[in-house]
Amino acid sequence: MFLLLLSTLDSTLRVSAPLVLCAMAGIFSERSGIIDISLEGKLLAAAFAAAAVAAVSGSAFVGLGAAIVTSVLMALLHGFACITHRGNQVVSGLAINILASGLTVTLGGAWFHKGGQTPTLSGDARFSPISLPGSDFLAEIPFLGTIYVELISGHNLLVYIAFLAVPITWWVLYKTRFGLRLRAVGENPQAVDTAGISVTFLRYRSVIIAGILCGIAGAYLSTGQNAAFGKEMSAGQGYIALAAMIFGKWKPVPGLLACMLFGFLDAMAVRLQGVALPGIGEIPVQFMQALPYVLTVILLAGFIGKAIAPKAIGRPYVKER
């Protein structure tokens, strides 16, 4: 039983890792006032870039670099549309998502002639599990040792990065000058402008950070969790992350918890398959799939506390009315 729980949590970590990264990305972007439904697109594009480049170069790290570059480029496109040209942020995000889902397959198909898939990666072209120091002898210790070995240790680098991203995000947002200004620009850009800070530059930096984080998440999908890129690989995880971010009220730690919750639901769904729960009976997989979205809607409806978005979110900054 205990082991089953462990393994469920273990897979929760694996599943929620990309969600966490994307959610943090979303927080950076949206706290600066830029709606970011393009998480999905960045995630997908990055996953493709990582797998493709890793396949060619044979190095997972080169792949990761490519993923980050790609994702940042898309973030810059988003910024160009929303910040420089004051375009509608939702429309821009949507466009990027559709563009990504189209381009990845188109380019992949032309590049590898595998109908949009990339070759299967192995060895150094993937981020493989690393067992943390001391796993071997800690394994002896009954309870904690098992947890350490089974749960904490034995994930790939990117998972650890994902969970490190949370405290870092928190620290940047609340403990640094940049964070202070970022939060301010999401609430009242005029105040930031009149304080002598460039709203544009500030927001660009925010979306770029979002790009970097999504890039890592994408690399995780195709070179960590899996060993190749497949079309529509992100499968809506960007949207789930968006939901999680809102669920976490645009704050890092609650955001993390939301991601873990959604990841846990997923992990449970896998293990509950065909298992009839006492009293409830067998839960339809579709119900489990829909749950994160349902929960988020319920939250948005203000039934479990209100999620208040940054004041200036979605509104392009215009000096002259």
Add this chain to the structure above:
Amino acid sequence: MSSPSKALPAWIDVGVIPLINILLAFFVSGIVILIIGEDPIEAVKIVVYGAFGNDYNIGYTLHYTTNFIFTGLAVAVAFHASLFNIGGEGQAYIGGLGVGLLCLALDQYVPFWIILPLAIAASGLFGAAWAYVPAYLQAYRGSHIVITTIMFNFIAFSLMNYILVNVLIEPGQMSPESRDFLTSAQMPTMQEAVGWFGIEIEKSPLNLSILLALFSCTFVWLFIWHTRWGYAIRMFGFNENAANYSGINTQRLVVGTMCLSGVLAGFVGINEIMGNHNRVMLDFVAGAGFTGIAVALMGRNHPVGIIIASLLFGTLYQGGAELSFEIPTIQGEMVKAIQGLVILFCGALAYMSRPTIERIFTAIVESNGTAKEQTNG
């Protein structure tokens, strides 16, 4: 979208600029095609022939066009109340479910001319129902409709999936699809329809739903610009305070507008389920809901514009299918990429070219002006 900074004549704002944007989108698409080592010109030829080469292809083009008119109108109507309905996909999907359930329930018992009105009602009703919840939450609980409609798309997929797998699937059938409807629940194809007048054309999924689409366009045009309800919707869209001041019940207005939007999206079900597949199946909307956003943006939320834009996307879809058929290196997804670019340039970057055009325009005007003065002097 960012609002125009300076007044330009209407024909530039609704004519020239969208045209330039669309051309930009195609230009970039062309580059992509070059990158994957194919000849864009050739591709264009194939697309155009593929879309209009013969009555069969035209049939497919118009069939897609019909979907896009529905979803485009749906997005546009909501836009006029400054509501962003990203839920067209889900609403269309559920609308189709409505049609399906009705047809499966009645096709043994009653004739077509009874089923048709009921089916249209069902598709609209189900679509509206799916728009109702996000609308209600927006109006009465202030939850952001963009997010809720996105969520409802996913919920719709799970729901349909469940119903098909556990309820509608035909016993012994492998794929989660319902049984085929009897002819009494099948929308006459254009082939049959023109056949009644003794005209011969190839069989294609094009069916009489396109008439419903054209009717919807007229309806929306009259409704938005020539009725008091449309007046209220536009007022609310431009200025919520003014709407309150005028004594409009804005909450009811939000819900009503979104439901109308949902109805229009739901009609996709008529075209696809009743007109084309004649059975309930997975994913029959195939992105039409999202394309609707591009269509509305390009069509400037006006039925005429929407018809033109829908035709364009119908061409892209059908021509694109042919393209991947003729040139296997060009995946069907290429169309998606183009679609993304169109949304980008016509939506998010709609006013990128404006300042330049403004400058050019004013330059021209001034030069004319000075010219006149000289002649006067």
Add this chain to the structure above:
Amino acid sequence: EDIKPAVVFDMGGKFDKSFNEGVYNGVEKFSKETGIKYREFEVTNPSQREQAIRKMAQRGADPIVGVGFAQGPAIEKVAKEYPDIRFTIIDSVVDLPNVQSIEFKEHEGSFLVGVLATMASKSKKVGFIGGMDIPLIRKFACGFAQGAKYANSSAEVFSNMTGTTPSAWNDPSKGSELAKSQFDKGADVIFAAAGGTGIGVYQAAKDEGKYAIGVDSNQNHLQPGTMLTSMTKGVDVAAYNAFKSAMDGTWKPGKHALGLAENGVDWALDDNNKSLITDAMKAKVKEAREGIIAGSISVHDYKTDNSCPAL
């Protein structure tokens, strides 16, 4: 007779390293041998199937091979419209005079790999991971379970399905999660009949140092060392024959069920896995195979009564 053959691959695409890819290999072999080009199309969403098949027919393609049960309804529709074009549907039955329906006795092949699985397993716990939850895949599972229990009546078999929609054929992440969950339950050999999803399963097995069994094509090369074997389905042969027979004029409509006897299904042994297959295993699986062909062993076919005693 010079023919204009065509093939319509299903979702997952001709490079799913599995079912569609098998067909692809078959038709490639054909056109290499004969130099005859063939038309092809990969459907990317369900509403394309009919359009693609009809388009082939319009272009005067003949014969037209439809890959996968999902194309059954579409083939049926179009075949009615073009009565003098020859259609071949793989994995489904369409009862028309101009349609050749090819099915496989997957339960027999699965039985054999089931035997191998149990014998290779230390924990005597083996797992099955299916793609989309449909009778056809349960047929795999059921055969596999019977084989496993045949080799060791106390063997325990876990069975999971990836999903209920076509996307379940192409979800490696889910596959690897399912595999890991079965490994956690103690399984150490997993048979995946899940199209592209299998890739994730084999990967997981590799990462955890456990065994996996491939499906449809010979997938032993995907993860040499941890791929115990593959349950090969003669889809390549079937597709090849469809074209070839059409060319020779020996093409026959009607229902064909290919099992062990017809070499329609089998288990794969090659350099990648010969080190993993002991002689004892060879012997046992040989015995089983002969038993099945001779009829002394009867493998229950899930689809006959949609139930599986062994699971």
Add this chain to the structure above:
Amino acid sequence: MGGQSAPPPAIELKAISKSFGPVKANQNVDLKVLPGTIHGIIGENGAGKSTLMSILYGFYEADSGEILINGQKKKIHSSRDAISFGIGMVHQHFMLVETFTVLENVMLGAEGAPLLNKSSQSARKELLKLSKEYSLAVDPDAMTGDLPVGLQQRVEILKALYRGAEILILDEPTGVLTPQETDQLFKILDILRSRGVSIILITHKLQEIMAITDRVSVMRAGTMVSERETSETSKNELAELMVGRKVLLEVDKTDANPGEILLEAKNLSYKEDGVTKLDNVSLTLRAGEIVGIAGVSGNGQTELLAALSGICPLQSGSIDIGSTQITPKNHKNPKEFRELSVGHVPEDRHRMGMVTAFTAQETAIMGFHEDPAYNGKILMNNKAVQEHCTRLMQDYDVRPEDPKLKSANFSGGNQQKLVLAREMDRRPEVLLVGQPTRGVDIGAIEFIHKNLIAMRDAGSAILVVSVELEEIMSLSDRILVMFEGRIVGEVSGKEADARQLGLLMGNAGTQSTGSEQQNNNNTTHSEEIPA
């Protein structure tokens, strides 16, 4: 006086021009501010004052012209430049992040180190030091959004001082303040001046100019029309300069003869997220009288209009209109209020009164769009609408007389006339008017006032809300003064005098030195009003 010999002006603007699309907000504006002085700028709404200051502060960039600071030519591209040149600004609309603490707001943009923990400690010290020095007490950890406007303004001033401003710009700082708060502010400004800070003070209130400034410049329609030594000018002269001709503060009107009560509000109270906006307000409107509501803006006038016109539902109290009683239970929406013959000209035409994207004719039927006169069974009768609009434009002289022109493209005054026309043309028994002449030029003002009085004489009851005391005094037969959501006094229009009203508006029954000073001004003021 002493211009030449003195050190170079702290600020010198030369030929500044700026336009927004069609609107020429500033045209060749010159301005000199001598160091260590308080320099006043006055001008009508829309004269271009804020724009000019925003340019000096680098918020907008001027289309042309140059800026000298302490004699040197400077380019100011952004507020950052302005700040670095020692310029600080307190904006007409505060530039504060409401979800931040006072400290965070003050630090923002001047944090120093990239990491907060250190810099915030030093900032806290500095902040406390400043607030002591200038008696600007405010809790550094208070959530800014929760502070009353007076305190928020202090935060703004502290922001400027924290950045070491030697030149301080205040844009209509007193608009939101009570006389007492105003006195407080002026004391602070005095201290600053004595410390050598040069201050630019923008205001509409002439007595403030007289009270505190050393020099004063007057703007009109985007241009700088003249400059005076405060000691050598008078309110009247300034008033004239401001509007470009002798001010007619009196409107010739006969005495009212009030008839029966048309509207009676009893104990209206209204809370908005916890904050009391209306506090037990009762009033009656009789046929044939104009009742004026005086008060510093933000003391509940907006909510009062909203309540009386049905825009925000009653929370407590009741409104009797004719025989109908409206209570929280039996609420009526604005449409139903119209049907009860209540007209409403909102305070802010762009926010409520009109839809700038609509054509004039669409704007002309707002609130009446369901009237059968404009509708067929289903479709609207656009022809009828157009005819209606054309008639309004003729009767109320709205120019250009083009029903199809976009409402946005009418000038402020004409937009206002269109709105008034829409509401007055129905001859409502009760007419609520907010800021009848905001942003409207003199010509239009007289026209509007005449029409209001004509309506009164025709037997309507009219409620006028205005921040312009003169307007209230000249129009009203009865004047009610609002303060913090309460009605704190009633004066008959005839014997109303600015002094008394000023006191009531600040709720200053108590005689603080500040109000003394103000009284004197007011006295002189009322004397100077030409008969």
